Amino acid sequence: MTPFAVAGVQMHVNALQPNVDGMIHRLDVLMARFPWTQMVLFSELAPFGPLPRFSLPLRNETLERFREAAAKHHVWLIPGSMFETAEDGRVYNTSTVIDPRGEIVAHYRKMFPFRPYEAGVEAGTGFCIFDVPEVGRFGLSICYDIWFPETTRQLTAHGVEVLLHPVLTGTTDREAELAIARATAAQFQCYVIDVNGLGAGGVGKSCVVDPTATVLHQSGGQEDMFPLELDLDYVRRQRETGMKGLGQVLKSFRDRSVDFPVYDRASGADAYLHSLGPLEIPQQGSRAGLDMGETPEIARPEPELFKGAAVPEAVNRTSGGPAPARERDERETTPSTT
Incomplete structure (x- = not known):
């Protein structure tokens, strides 16, 4: 001790x-x-x-x-x-x-x-x-x-x-x-x-x-x-x-098979974060983040930046944002083949 x-x-x-x-x-x-x-x-x-x-x-x-x-x-x-x-x-x-x-x-x-x-x-x-x-x-x-x-x-x-x-x-x-x-x-x-x-x-x-x-x-x-x-x-x-x-936990992190491109500021992997607006104090009546219009276009990093990491299924392949609802519904009701 x-x-x-x-x-x-x-x-x-x-x-x-x-x-x-x-x-x-x-x-x-x-x-x-x-x-x-x-x-x-x-x-x-x-x-x-x-x-x-x-x-x-x-x-x-x-x-x-x-x-x-x-x-x-x-x-x-x-x-x-x-x-x-x-x-x-x-x-x-x-x-x-x-x-x-x-x-x-x-x-x-x-x-x-x-x-x-x-x-x-x-x-x-x-x-x-x-x-x-x-x-x-x-x-x-x-x-x-x-x-x-x-x-x-x-x-x-x-x-x-x-x-x-x-x-x-x-x-x-x-x-x-x-x-x-x-x-x-x-x-x-x-x-x-x-x-x-x-x-x-x-x-x-x-x-x-x-x-x-x-x-x-x-x-x-x-x-x-x-x-x-x-x-x-x-x-x-x-x-x-x-x-x-x-x-x-520490040994598992040490022995990890992946590095994280989000920590490379030049990788573009943090593109979504740049869509969140300025770091500022909210004001009365703020509607920040509640825009019901189209999801803003977000640059998606090139595939090789993920270095083999799986891309989540619910990610829109063209914008990096959420997949359209109809596309999600079709996936959720289609039987798995695996």
């Missing part, structure tokens, strides 16, 4: 004044109550809330306070994230990993800002992977990143065993996000530590999920501190023998 104790802190976040003192106070309380904790994770944008106007340079006085707190308690500390103003003036949503000596191990810029709502925030392009000596490999993603499984795919392909996931979700899609957290744990056979805030920081419902998609802890809508001892050997066992002795 390789045990490691990780605690999430779900706390009220104020949008108009700093929350840093409250974070450090809660860290002090957590470590007094649960001194065996080895890593602490706060929610996305916990220090200053969700307004980019409170953005700071990457190295700042607040980060120094968090470094001191980590060293004081001898814990790994991920203090959520903060808006960062880069040297070129662009703003990122950036998380920092601090080790038990108070040293900065890594910075991570959110790869998928919640566009179109998170306007004016740039997307990061680098991944965050770090090792806890004699324990295992950890990765970091922020909120909306997890909706794109490619992000976790990249992390786990490099051996990440625990996904740290600070979020700020105060919207009606929180239940969907919880389902995604469980699916991510199962798909990639890893722990998922998902920490949301309260107030301006979210609706709570933080969770910890193990590599079999079992929810180990689920917070409600109140403040919560939840330290749990993880077993990273359990991750390795699941990946080697399959989830509950069943699906060996």
